[in-house]
Amino acid sequence: MEYKQFKYVLKIAELGNLTKAAEELYITQPSLSHYIARVEEEMGTQLFDRSTNPLTLTPAGEHYCETARMILKLDAKLRKDVSDIAENKVGTLLLGMSHARAAYFLPYIFPPFLERYPRMEIRTKEQRSSLLEEYVAQGSCDLAVMPLPLSGKYTLKAESVMKEELLLVSGKALPHHVREDGRPYVNFEVLNGQQFTLLHPGHGVRMALDAIFMEHEVHPGHVFETTSNEVAYRLSTAGVGIAIVPESTILLSAAVERPYMYSLTERGLFWHIAAVYRDENYLTEPQRYLIELMKTQFMRAEHRQQGDGTVA
Known part of the structure; x- marks a missing residue:
């Protein structure tokens, strides 16, 4: 899509002179005159008043140029939009x-x-x-x-x-050890028989914990199930069972009471x-x-x- 006719008419309207417009458009003056005459014939009316010096637009020419500018602007936008889509920017x-x-x-x-x-x-x-x-x-x-x-x-x-630690949260103190960096941790045997708040099966944390419990032969006591790590965390801080939640949950959630938090084993338990x-x-x-x-x-x-x- 070139729209040469729009560009030619707009250039003449800008400069008010066929010769100067032809020079800037890199065509001969007779060729430009012939081209404009053909456009005017197609439109059925004159676009320029040739009795004035410099050339001026007729009322039809004014409307033609206004519409031509809109079309060229839309054309530029269309080209940019298509280019952006092709380059995955839109x-x-x-x-x-x-x-x-x-x-x-x-x-x-x-x-x-x-x-x-x-x-x-x-x-x-x-x-x-x-x-x-x-x-x-x-x-x-x-x-x-x-x-x-x-x-x-x-x-x-x-x-x-991201590698994220899974932390054990409890409303009461549990038997634990302390690492050299000062963080308390519990071993898996402490979890046997404990009341837990866990996510329903199918959630990422639950699938990971089910595998961990099976590997380390952990047998929880009563289990309350929820769909939200935040709910599990807040219930545990209120003393309703213990929860194992991602560190991000603790950063985002408000505790009901200040909880006890432990790493799982001295090395900690992480997931990717x-x-x-x-x-x-x-x-x-x-x-x-x-x-x-x-x-x-x-x-x-x-x-x-x-x-x-x-x-x-």
């Missing part, structure tokens, strides 16, 4: 994560992401981990942020963006939070940037944590 990124993780992650990653991609829209789907895997596999989410390991039901790629996607070859530039942004932002949190224990 569009929608569908991001899946749990509600609690969204509360922790999004304030850190949204501002720098939108500063770099102001015309990108991020839409979140906040669901438990088992559903997020399905969403990514089916294409309902471009990326999901969730704990490892994955279930193995789908062929997905995962990149760790990962960005999960279908195929690296289909990651767009904004999606790749978001993953790298998460790695950068949450590296500080990882450095604050102690120990090397990892959820198996």
